[in-house]
Amino acid sequence: MKEKATSFDIAYLAGVSQSTVSRALRNSPQVNKETRDKVQAIARQLNYKVDKNASNLRKQRSSTLALLLFEDPTTDESLINPFFLSMLGSITRACAQRGQDLLVSFQQLSDDWHADYEDTKKADGIILLGYGDYEDYEEKLDKLLAQETHFVCWGADVEGHPDFTIRSNNRQGGRLAGEHLLSLGHQHFAFIGNASAGSPEFNQRFLGFSDALQQAGIRHDAIAQFNAISTEQAGQLAVQNLLDSGKAVDAIFCASDLIAIGVMQGIQQRGLQVPDDIAVMGFDDIPVASYTTPPLSTIQQDTSLAGEMLVENLLRLVNNQPIETNQIEPKIVIRTSCGTASKG
Amino acid sequence: MKEKATSFDIAYLAGVSQSTVSRALRNSPQVNKETRDKVQAIARQLNYKVDKNASNLRKQRSSTLALLLFEDPTTDESLINPFFLSMLGSITRACAQRGQDLLVSFQQLSDDWHADYEDTKKADGIILLGYGDYEDYEEKLDKLLAQETHFVCWGADVEGHPDFTIRSNNRQGGRLAGEHLLSLGHQHFAFIGNASAGSPEFNQRFLGFSDALQQAGIRHDAIAQFNAISTEQAGQLAVQNLLDSGKAVDAIFCASDLIAIGVMQGIQQRGLQVPDDIAVMGFDDIPVASYTTPPLSTIQQDTSLAGEMLVENLLRLVNNQPIETNQIEPKIVIRTSCGTASKG
DNA sequence: CTGAAAGCGCTTACAG
DNA sequence: CTGAAAGCGCTTACAG
Helix, strand or coil: CCCCCCHHHHHHHHCCCHHHHHHHHCCCCCCCHHHHHHHHHHHHHCCCCCCHHHHHHHHCCCCEEEEEEEECCCCCCCCCCHHHHHHHHHHHHHHHHCCCEEEEEEEECCCCCCCCCCCCCCCCEEEEEECCCHHHHHHHHHHHHHCCCCEEEECCCCCCCCCCEEEECHHHHHHHHHHHHHHCCCCCEEEECCCCCCCHHHHHHHHHHHHHHHHCCCCHHHCEEECCCCCHHHHHHHHHHHHHCCCCCCEEEECCHHHHHHHHHHHHHCCCCCCCCCEEEEEECCHHHHCCCCCCEEEECCHHHHHHHHHHHHHHHHCCCCCCCCEECCEEECCCCCCCCCCC | CCCCCCHHHHHHHHCCCHHHHHHHHCCCCCCCHHHHHHHHHHHHHHCCCCCHHHHHHHHCCCCEEEEEEEECCCCCCCCCCHHHHHHHHHHHHHHHHCCCEEEEEEEECCCCCCCCCCCCCCCCEEEEEECCCHHHHHHHHHHHHHCCCCEEEECCCCCCCCCCEEEECHHHHHHHHHHHHHHCCCCCEEEECCCCCCCHHHHHHHHHHHHHHHHCCCCHHHCEEECCCCCHHHHHHHHHHHHHCCCCCCEEEECCHHHHHHHHHHHHHCCCCCCCCCEEEEEECCHHHHCCCCCCEEEECCHHHHHHHHHHHHHHHHCCCCCCCCEECCEEECCCCCCCCCCC
C-alpha cells in the first residue's frame, strides 16, 4: 500500500471507465449491478477511499459543519462551560448520524470569530455556541447574515430574531423554577444572574420566574436581583452582596448551575444551610449538578435534543429548506437543594 | 457578493497572472512587494478566501487534524469523561495556534473507528483519546501502524509502545498519592480501579502507589484492591464491596476522580465520614473535583500541556520529524478529602 | 520577478 | 448502461 489508489486505478483493474467507477462507488442506480459490484469489490480490496478534497472541490460541498464556541473573555479560558460541553457531545453525535464531519473551534469574542469557515469552503455551515454578551455579538451575526453565510445559533428568544436561533423556552423554565419554589413554601425570593438586554437568556429566565411569583401575588420588584455572569465566582460574589444587603431571602433562583454552585458555597461560608436556611435552584442541569452538596435542583435543558435540532436546522438552511421548530421545552429536575417538605 | 471570487478574478483586476496572485497571497518572497501589496489589497476588498478544497487537493495536505474520542461502550453515552473534555479544550487551542483545523468525532470501540480520516485526505493525522480496554484496541492500533497512518495516542506507558503514545507518568502519580496518604498518618490502604493489562494506566498508578507504601514497609499484597472502570457507579459499587469485606481501611486511592466521587458517596452512605473515617484520593483533577464534599485531593494531569504535546508530536510525525518528549509529570493537588492533620 | 501550463482526483453534463 | 471530456480552484515546477 505504498501509493493511495485513485478511481483510475480501479477503472483500469475493472476494465471500465473512470466515470463508471465514480458512479458505481456512489451506488448510482444507473450502473449495471454486476459492474457496480465488481467495482466496489476492487475498491474494497485496494482499500480505496474517495479523496474528499477532490470531491468537495468538484461538488462545491464539503459535508462538513463547523462549530464555533465563543466564550466570554472574562472567564478562565481553561474552563469551558459544562453546558456547552454537553452540547458539543450531542452535536458531534448528530453530525455523525447525518454523515457530516464536524470542525471544532473555540474563539474569544474578540477574534475574527466567524473564521471564514464557509468562505474557505471548509464547512457548509456554522453552528454558533456561546454565552457572550448578546449586544456585543449582535453586530457579528448581522455580518454573517449579510454575507449569506449558513449558520444557526444557540441563544435567546429575543424579538426580531429570525429562524437561525435555536433556544430553550427560557421563560417557561423560569416559571417552572418559581412554581417549584413556591410549592415548597418559600416566601422571600432572589434572582442571581445578569438581567439585561446583553443577557437575554438570563433575562427571560428572570421574567418567567417573576411570572410565576406574580401568580402568588409577589410583585416583580419584590424580588431581589443581583447580577452575575455564568461562573461560580460571580455567583459567590453576588450572594455575598445579597446577604450583606440584609434583605430577607429564603429562596434563590440562579440563572445557571455554575452560578448556583457559587451561590451555595457563598451561603455555606456564612454558616447557613442549603436548603434549610436558603433554597437554591439552578438552570441547565450540567453533570456536576448532581454532585454538589446538597444535590442541585435545577431546570434541565435537553442538550441531546438541542444538538440534534441545531444540526438538523443548519442542514435545512444549507439545503434551502424551511425550518420547523426552533425551541425546546425545559424540564424541572428536583433534587434536594430547595428542600423537600413544605415549610411553615 | 453573489459569486465567490477566485484567484482569477483578482488576477484580472490586478493585471497580473493567476500564478502571481497565488504567490502574492501566500506572501512568497519572490514576488515584488508592490505587486504583492496590490494583490492583497484587492483580495481583501473582494473578501477573497482561498478555497481549501482546491489548495488541499493540489498540495496533498489538509492542515487538519482529526480527534477521535472513543469511549468504553459500557459507559453512559451521553456522559463524556470530563478529563477528555478538558483535553479536547486544550487540543483545540493547540491546533488553532498552529493553524490546524480540528475534526472531532466520538466513536464506540465497536465502530470502524479510525474512520478513514487520513485515507480520505480529510486530515493529515489522527489523535486518539480513550479509556477503553487497552487489549481491545491494541489490534486496531497495529492496523493503523500497518497502514502508515499518522497518529498519536493518549495512553499508558506499557512496554513495546513506540513514540506515538503520549502519557502521564502514571507510576509517579501513584507514588505521590501514596506518599501523601502516608504523611497524613494513614495505615490501612486500598486501591480502587482496574489493575490488569487491559487498563495499563490504572495499573501503573496502582504500582506507583504500592512503590510508595513499600518504602514504609507495607507489602503489596497488604493493599486491598477492588476493580472499577472509570465511572462513579463503578466506584460506588467497589467501595461497597470493600466495606463489606470487613477489611480495615483508612485510606483509599482511586484510579480516577470519577471513581473517587463514587467511592466518597459509597462511604457516606454507610454513615462514615471522609476523611475522618476514611481518606479518599483521586486521579486526574477534573473540574468537579473541587466541588465535591469534601473537596477531593487528587493527582493532577496537566491537560493543557498534554494537549499541546499531542498536537505537537502528531505534527512532527506528519512532517517526519523525531518526537522529543512523550511524557508529562503529574502533580499532587491537596484539598481536604484525605485529611490535613496527622493522625494518631 | 512573472507567466503559461500541468495537474491534484474527483463529479457530472453530454453524447451515444 | 457506459465513456470521453470538461472543469472545480488552486499550487508549483518550468521557462524566461
